[in-house]
Amino acid sequence: MTDVVTIPTERDHDRPFDPPPDLVRLPPINRLELPGGHLGWLVTTHAAARTVLVDPRFSTRPDLKRPVFASVARPGGATNPAAPGWFASMDAPEHTRYRRVLMRQFTVRRINQLEPWITRITDEHLDAMADAGPPADLVRAFALPIPSLVICELLGVPYDDHEFFQHQTSILASFDRTQDEVMAALGRLAGYLRDLIVGKRSRPGEDLLGGLISEGELTDEELTNIALLLLVAGHETTANMLALGTFALLRHPDQIAALGHPNAIEELLRYLTIIHLGTPNRVALEDVELEGQVIRKGETVAIGLPAANRDPRVFGNPDVLHLQREEARRHLTFGGGIHQCLGQQLARVEMRIGYTRLFERFPTLRLAVPDKEIRMREKSAAYGVWELPVAWDV
Numbered sequence: 283m284t285d286v287v288t289i290p291t292e293r294d295h296d297r298p299f300d301p302p303p304d305l306v307r308l309p310p311i312n313r314l315e316l317p318g319g320h321l322g323w324l325v326t327t328h329a330a331a332r333t334v335l336v337d338p339r340f341s342t343r344p345d346l347k348r349p350v351f352a353s354v355a356r357p358g359g360a361t362n363p364a365a366p367g368w369f370a371s372m373d374a375p376e377h378t379r380y381r382r383v384l385m386r387q388f389t390v391r392r393i394n395q396l397e398p399w400i401t402r403i404t405d406e407h408l409d410a411m412a413d414a415g416p417p418a419d420l421v422r423a424f425a426l427p428i429p430s431l432v433i434c435e436l437l438g439v440p441y442d443d444h445e446f447f448q449h450q451t452s453i454l455a456s457f458d459r460t461q462d463e464v465m466a467a468l469g470r471l472a473g474y475l476r477d478l479i480v481g482k483r484s485r486p487g488e489d490l491l492g493g494l495i496s497e498g499e500l501t502d503e504e505l506t507n508i509a510l511l512l513l514v515a516g517h518e519t520t521a522n523m524l525a526l527g528t529f530a531l532l533r534h535p536d537q538i539a540a541l542g543h544p545n546a547i548e549e550l551l552r553y554l555t556i557i558h559l560g561t562p563n564r565v566a567l568e569d570v571e572l573e574g575q576v577i578r579k580g581e582t583v584a585i586g587l588p589a590a591n592r593d594p595r596v597f598g599n600p601d602v603l604h605l606q607r608e609e610a611r612r613h614l615t616f617g618g619g620i621h622q623c624l625g626q627q628l629a630r631v632e633m634r635i636g637y638t639r640l641f642e643r644f645p646t647l648r649l650a651v652p653d654k655e656i657r658m659r660e661k662s663a664a665y666g667v668w669e670l671p672v673a674w675d676v
């Protein structure tokens with residue numbers, strides 16, 4: 283194994299749901315060229331990906347890691363220690379402290395309480411789409427507003443400001459922006475959230491930020507960065523899943539009837555693996571042997587999640603979308619270990635309600651343009667579509 287690779291990003295445009303072919307062809311472990319001429323590693327198997335995610339000898343600290351891409355969105359920049367509250371970039375025990383506080387607010391009960399409201403706003407958006415008549419852009423009419431409304435309701439952020447923060451989060455998620463552009467968007471969002479939090483201190487309210495304020499443990503700076511992290515992490519991800527998942531279901535119409543199967547959402551998450559470009563990634567805190575190679579202390583490891591989720595050793599016929607797939611729950615789309623996605627249950631509820639209500643309301647839903655005209659979001663932290671023009675019988 284001598285070749286040095288860059289993370290393959292080029293997809294086969296005839297197979298928009300499949301990972302870049304060069305990524306799945308790579309050996310389990312590869313020498314990876316990083317910005318600045320540094321060398322790291324890229325792993326592609328399910329077993330290696332899982333090890334890097336769950337083994338505490340791998341850290342997420344940005345001051346130890348080499349950036350995998352030039353522009354990385356996080357307060358403090360790509361190479362400084364994590365800003366207070368930005369727990370996604372912290373190891374235990376710092377991470378544990380924040381995660382515990384969050385878990386007290388991000389409860390199953392709170393998500394269950396939101397469920398009827400999510401169903402109502404989903405139906406309202408689908409009614410509005412029906413009233414306007416075909417064709418419609420499913421991204422604007424449905425996939426983008428629902429997660430945005432949900433995260434606003436959860437946090438207690440006014441939805442009236444959604445255009446502002448949707449624009450900022452899309453800059454943060456984009457991989458072809460400069461580090462300066464990314465940091466400027468982050469600064470604008472942080473300023474907005476800090477004002478909101480300071481305003482909430484006198485009347486915290488029932489929402490998640492209100493709950494965190496009432497607990498009295500966190501400073502304004504910590505609360506701002508936590509709100510920022512949730513807004514960024516919970517916004518682009520679910521929106522892309524809703525739109526890309528609908529596209530995939532329209533391309534596999536035989537699967538729509540199986541949407542009620544308990545593994546259906548898991549299989550869509552596995553098959554589409556929207557977190558795709560070398561994230562998550564970690565740095566070795568000591569020498570670690572992996573797939574027959576020694577990763578030296580201080581070396582950065584990028585995880586090829588789309589390849590891991592198509593690993594034939596774990597998923598039989600991995601390139602087939604099969605909503606009743608038994609082993610679908612073994613996917614790594616929400617990561618693993620201590621950083622496993624905090625919002626996964628909420629995202630699942632949004633997707634379950636979203637896909638089922640959509641296909642119940644529009645049983646004749648179809649693409650309004652040929653597949654080839656659908657522009658894919660390739661250079662973005664979350665893979666998806668920019669627009670999804672759809673039509674239906676009226």
Ligand code: HEM
Nearest residue numbers: 369370515516519520523562615616617621623624625629
């Ligand atoms: C389908 C939708 C989603 C996908 C595919 C997704 C994926 C991920 C992944 C892969 C990670 C782990 C990153 C790592 O290990 O470095 C993660 C972490 C995280 N996600 Fe999600 N996510 C989704 C939705 C959400 C939502 C809706 C929220 C919030 C409301 C959210 C909040 C977070 C947070 C806060 C973390 C950091 C957790 C930690 O470091 O302890 N995510 N997500």
